[in-house]
Amino acid sequence: MAGWRFAEEVALPAALAPGRLLWCGIGGSLLPADALIHALAGASLRHRWQPLASPECNGLRLEPEDQLVFASKSGRTLELWTWIGRLRAQSGWGRWRQAPVVITQDDENPLAQLARAEGWTLLPIPEQVGGRYSAFTAIGALPLRWAGLDSAKFLAGARDVVAQTEQGCGPWGTRVWGMVRAFQGGFLRGTDQWVLLPYATRLETVGAWWVQLVAESLGKQAKDGSRRGLTPIRAVGPQDQHAQLQRWLDGPRNVGVVLVTVGHDHAAEPSDPPSQCPFPGLGRWGGEDILRAQAEGTREALEGAGISVVQWHLDALDEASLGAFLMAWQLVVGLSGMALEVDPFDQPAVESGKRRTLAKLGIS
Amino acid sequence: MAGWRFAEEVALPAALAPGRLLWCGIGGSLLPADALIHALAGASLRHRWQPLASPECNGLRLEPEDQLVFASKSGRTLELWTWIGRLRAQSGWGRWRQAPVVITQDDENPLAQLARAEGWTLLPIPEQVGGRYSAFTAIGALPLRWAGLDSAKFLAGARDVVAQTEQGCGPWGTRVWGMVRAFQGGFLRGTDQWVLLPYATRLETVGAWWVQLVAESLGKQAKDGSRRGLTPIRAVGPQDQHAQLQRWLDGPRNVGVVLVTVGHDHAAEPSDPPSQCPFPGLGRWGGEDILRAQAEGTREALEGAGISVVQWHLDALDEASLGAFLMAWQLVVGLSGMALEVDPFDQPAVESGKRRTLAKLGIS
Numbered sequence: 001m002a003g004w005r006f007a008e009e010v011a012l013p014a015a016l017a018p019g020r021l022l023w024c025g026i027g028g029s030l031l032p033a034d035a036l037i038h039a040l041a042g043a044s045l046r047h048r049w050q051p052l053a054s055p056e057c058n059g060l061r062l063e064p065e066d067q068l069v070f071a072s073k074s075g076r077t078l079e080l081w082t083w084i085g086r087l088r089a090q091s092g093w094g095r096w097r098q099a100p101v102v103i104t105q106d107d108e109n110p111l112a113q114l115a116r117a118e119g120w121t122l123l124p125i126p127e128q129v130g131g132r133y134s135a136f137t138a139i140g141a142l143p144l145r146w147a148g149l150d151s152a153k154f155l156a157g158a159r160d161v162v163a164q165t166e167q168g169c170g171p172w173g174t175r176v177w178g179m180v181r182a183f184q185g186g187f188l189r190g191t192d193q194w195v196l197l198p199y200a201t202r203l204e205t206v207g208a209w210w211v212q213l214v215a216e217s218l219g220k221q222a223k224d225g226s227r228r229g230l231t232p233i234r235a236v237g238p239q240d241q242h243a244q245l246q247r248w249l250d251g252p253r254n255v256g257v258v259l260v261t262v263g264h265d266h267a268a269e270p271s272d273p274p275s276q277c278p279f280p281g282l283g284r285w286g287g288e289d290i291l292r293a294q295a296e297g298t299r300e301a302l303e304g305a306g307i308s309v310v311q312w313h314l315d316a317l318d319e320a321s322l323g324a325f326l327m328a329w330q331l332v333v334g335l336s337g338m339a340l341e342v343d344p345f346d347q348p349a350v351e352s353g354k355r356r357t358l359a360k361l362g363i364s
Numbered sequence: 365m366a367g368w369r370f371a372e373e374v375a376l377p378a379a380l381a382p383g384r385l386l387w388c389g390i391g392g393s394l395l396p397a398d399a400l401i402h403a404l405a406g407a408s409l410r411h412r413w414q415p416l417a418s419p420e421c422n423g424l425r426l427e428p429e430d431q432l433v434f435a436s437k438s439g440r441t442l443e444l445w446t447w448i449g450r451l452r453a454q455s456g457w458g459r460w461r462q463a464p465v466v467i468t469q470d471d472e473n474p475l476a477q478l479a480r481a482e483g484w485t486l487l488p489i490p491e492q493v494g495g496r497y498s499a500f501t502a503i504g505a506l507p508l509r510w511a512g513l514d515s516a517k518f519l520a521g522a523r524d525v526v527a528q529t530e531q532g533c534g535p536w537g538t539r540v541w542g543m544v545r546a547f548q549g550g551f552l553r554g555t556d557q558w559v560l561l562p563y564a565t566r567l568e569t570v571g572a573w574w575v576q577l578v579a580e581s582l583g584k585q586a587k588d589g590s591r592r593g594l595t596p597i598r599a600v601g602p603q604d605q606h607a608q609l610q611r612w613l614d615g616p617r618n619v620g621v622v623l624v625t626v627g628h629d630h631a632a633e634p635s636d637p638p639s640q641c642p643f644p645g646l647g648r649w650g651g652e653d654i655l656r657a658q659a660e661g662t663r664e665a666l667e668g669a670g671i672s673v674v675q676w677h678l679d680a681l682d683e684a685s686l687g688a689f690l691m692a693w694q695l696v697v698g699l700s701g702m703a704l705e706v707d708p709f710d711q712p713a714v715e716s717g718k719r720r721t722l723a724k725l726g727i728s
Contacts, residue, residue: 027607054655055655056564075642078654081637082649082651084637084638085636086635088637088638110641111640117640193557201420215610216610219612221614228615229614229615231557231615232611234598239417241717243572243575246580247596250583250591251595271449272449272452272453273445273448277474278439279725281725282445282446287418290419292724296721301720349614350606350609352613353605356664356665357660360661361645361653362645
């Protein structure tokens with residue numbers, strides 16, 4: 001699993017169907033795609049994005065313009081095969097405008113075999129890339145292409161971070177190594193909970209991706225049997241400064257906060273508060289100004305209470321910045337695993353839960 | 365703030381506009397509504413539900429069929445007034461089919477004054493009900509009505525739990541007091557992180573409501589200056605058994621799990637796995653069967669690893685069960701605050717962050 005720094009061009013299919021993107025996949029085969037669509041795609045595209053992850057039946061009906069994707073590193077994911085079976089039983093099966101796309105490790109696993117037998121497009125996940133480190137494979141590139149975004153810029157942003165981190169210099173190199181030290185030093189001092197607090201609602205689903213990356217990579221037993229790891233906590237600034245901030249400021253002192261702010265264009269937007277408005281002068285400020293003031297106010301409150309705050313500022317929310325952000329976290333987590341002396345690329349405990357599920361179903 | 369057990373009938377307006385429900389509000393004035401819509405409303409209604417919480421500008425344009433709601437306990441929420449000013453500046457302002465609804469404490473605060481001056485419907489939040497305990501006021505009743513659901517059943521479910529808890533008997537009384545003991549005993553033993561793990565994707569946003577309730581109510585300094593509280597962790601079973609389970613099973617032993625399962629009707633659903641499917645007999649099982657097997661498998665894995673698991677089973681996902689579930693948690697949190705000797709109804713630290721934000725904007 002040496003491919004945590006992997007970011008290479010993917011040969012994508014020439015055409016994708018223009019309707020909904022139905023994405024059958026779960027965990028690391030879904031969350032990078034979900035994060036990118038919500039962070040970067042326009043509203044109408046976000047409405048056409050439909051993850052099919054949980055085995056729950058949701059009443060979805062196939063349409064000819066749907067683009068189907070079956071994504072699973074191992075090709076042996078129970079939820080995925082449940083969806084394949086369920087969709088195959090529908091009358092719309094086989095009547096798509098474009099054939100499904102399969103994203104898997106091309107080692108002749110059952111999903112790869114199905115793709116070959118049906119003549120579908122098969123996009124490989126390289127063998128050395130672990131599931132939750134797959135944002136820079138077709139798992140990330142395909143949704144970007146579907147949304148009309150530039151995956152070359154996404155990859156370039158990631159490669160830049162890898163280079164800076166390897167050289168230990170530049171703004172991203174400094175950020176990555178600083179965050180590794182914050183994680184490691186925090187763990188030794190008892191700061192074992194970390195909050196990702198973006199002041200940008202469009203980064204909310206990036207938080208779900210980040211939770212899996214941190215939780216599954218670092219929550220481990222070390223060789224000496226001791227239990228290590230950090231608890232990742234999802235938040236989004238505007239909401240959680242009304243919901244979780246009280247706990248971080250006044251509760252037990254074992255929390256660190258990674259505050260993420262995003263630049264904006266300071267475009268004036270019309271505002272016309274009525275005379276009853278209790279905030280004099282509110283009409284002077286755009287929503288982005290208020291958001292920045294909230295982020296600064298929260299940072300001051302946290303630091304004033306003695307809480308570790310790391311702030312990362314992104315100049316914009318675009319392909320390059322997301323590529324940099326996601327790769328920076330892959331590097332932080334991989335390097336932190338080594339610092340904490342756990343294997344950041346395996347997930348032994350999850351496999352036991354999967355085996356028990358199959359046993360309950362009489363499938364094993 | 366003695367109204368944490370409040371659940372009384374609300375006099376709702378006779379008619380609501382049939383289009384989108386635009387809900388300006390944040391924190392406790394939003395999360396109960398968001399939880400109920402996602403748990404109980406049909407897909408087409410969920411698509412017409414539009415929370416306007418963050419001050420970020422999202423390009424939304426008013427339509428005549430929109431139903432506007434302005435919700436704020438204090439009537440002095442910065443984000444809310446930002447949205448009022450922004451919407452007032454639009455050409456569609458004043459051209460709704462039904463007038464806006466204001467939900468606030470009716471103490472002549474600025475929002476109540478605005479509602480009176482404009483002749484809008486004003487639904488009061490009782491003075492004794494704190495913001496995050498407001499699911500059983502108009503904050504919960506109005507979205508239920510808009511979605512064509514029965515708020516009387518929702519209230520009845522809640523009242524039943526209050527009665528059973530006060531008498532210390534019945535299934536809900538047993539659950540509530542057992543959970544209070546689990547929270548308190550866990551805190552004393554160092555189990556200070558609790559996961560809400562519903563095996564029902566439609567309960568995912570209930571998790572966001574629960575996070576605020578637990579974090580903001582229990583994360584406090586006690587009178588002796590000691591820092592108390594539990595960290596609530598959002599999860600959803602089918603996703604997070606692939607994303608966070610590794611951390612809970614193998615990481616530090618300070619996590620407890622509340623596993624929530626939901627009954628189902630065992631309706632057969634068509635499934636037709638192809639010959640390449642690596643799970644023999646998968647076609648025998650519906651999605652709900654698989655979900656139940658996953659929940660049972662995960663529970664066994666957690667208990668086998670020595671982790672505290674509390675399981676709550678809901679027979680169905682309907683108004684009565686959601687009323688019972690939300691009220692049970694309000695009671696657990698209120699009673700746990702008393703057990704931990706903190707005030708579960710205030711949020712002193714959040715107020716300091718709000719003051720700093722206003723100072724940054726030159727508004728104070």
